[in-house]
Amino acid sequence: MIIYLLCLMLFCCGLYCILVKRNIIKIILGIIIAEYAVNLFFILVAYRMEGRAPILSSEVEIVNMVDPLPQALVLTSIVIGLATTTLLVAIAMRIYEKYGTFDITKIKELKG
Amino acid sequence: MIELYILLVLMIVGAIVTIELKDLLAAVISIGAVGMVLSIVFLIIKAPDLAITQIVVEMLCFIILLRATLKKDLPFSTTGSWLFNTFVAAGFIAIFLFVAVKAFKDLPEFGYPIMRVANIYLKEGLVKTGASNLVSSIILDFRAYDTLGEATILFTAVIGVLTIVRRIGRKKKDEIVEEDDE
Structure with missing residues (x-):
């Protein structure tokens, strides 16, 4: 239970960064932090006490494996996170080229 | 399981450092540290595939963010309704935390998944x-x-x-x- 709360604290750090900061790169970093926290939460839910990694062996029979299903889903989610981060950074660089700043309060033309 | 708690606290500290640093390049480097600690956490909670993927993705992410922030260090603006914004964000996060803690009571205990x-x-x-x-x-x-x-x-x-x-x-x-x- 405490470990879930720590994971939630990490998510809230990312959320605070997205809501309060005004630099586009800082907002992207906040999105990355929130994404890490969600990935970590799924794997924490899948953990089993004294568990083993879900890889079978031919010599010994391994009981007590951790849940492999969230691991499979998070594996693709991490790669997608990289792709969306690249897209965000590309947009941010275009904005920098056009307006010469990363500060969202100075980019007036975005408003309309 | 004590090392898991230590690593998670380390991740939270790294995230706070990332958020509060004025220098963009230093912020990008410290988020790299958070990602590396995350891959160690994946290794400890028995997800080796994820640890490998996380390290590779972290390096690529670092390179891309470095390309975007190099030589573009800009001062932060603190004008406008700064205090009001922070207050509203803190209130929103407090409501979110309250609801999430209530929802966590329905989850199975840590270490005993339903499967x-x-x-x-x-x-x-x-x-x-x-x-x-x-x-x-x-x-x-x-x-x-x-x-x-x-x-x-x-x-x-x-x-x-x-x-x-x-x-x-x-x-x-x-x-x-x-x-x-x-």
């Missing part, structure tokens, strides 16, 4: 797919349509990046097209 679906995969994974790594047997066999959909998202994002960074539309005749990232 209603995964038990079938664990029992029949080797017989049905022939893969000894059960994570890859789920990714490529039991849930292959999920992976197909996620690959679609991946390639859509790549097409988006290529569309944004190309300069064909504004090219003059004697201008050389510059190569950008990706």
Whole structure:
């Protein structure tokens, strides 16, 4: 239970960064932090006490494996996170080229 | 399990450092530290595939963010309704925390998952797919349509990046097209 709360604290750090900061790169970093926290939460839910990694062996029979299903889903989610981060950074660089700043309060033309 | 708590606290400290640093390059480096600690956490809670993927993705992410922030260090603006914004954000996060803590009471205890679906995969994974790594047997066999959909998202994002960074539309005749990232 405490470990879930720590994971939630990490998510809230990312959320605070997205809501309060005004630099586009800082907002992207906040999105990355929130994404890490969600990935970590799924794997924490899948953990089993004294568990083993879900890889079978031919010599010994391994009981007590951790849940492999969230691991499979998070594996693709991490790669997608990289792709969306690249897209965000590309947009941010275009904005920098056009307006010469990363500060969202100075980019007036975005408003309309 | 004490090392897991220490690493999670380290991740939170790294995230706070990332948020509060004024220097963008230093912030990018410290988020790299958070990602590396996350891969160690994946290793401790028995997800070796994820640890490997996380390290590779972290390096690529670091390079891309470095390309965006190098020599573009800008001062932060603190004008406008700064205090009001922070107050509203803190209130929103407090409400979110309250609801989330209530929701966490319905989750199973840490270390004792339900595994209603995964038990079938664990029992029949080797017989049905022939893969000894059960994570890859789920990714490529039991849930292959999920992976197909996620690959679609991946390639859509790549097409988006290529569309944004190309300069064909504004090219003059004697201008050389510059190569950008990706």
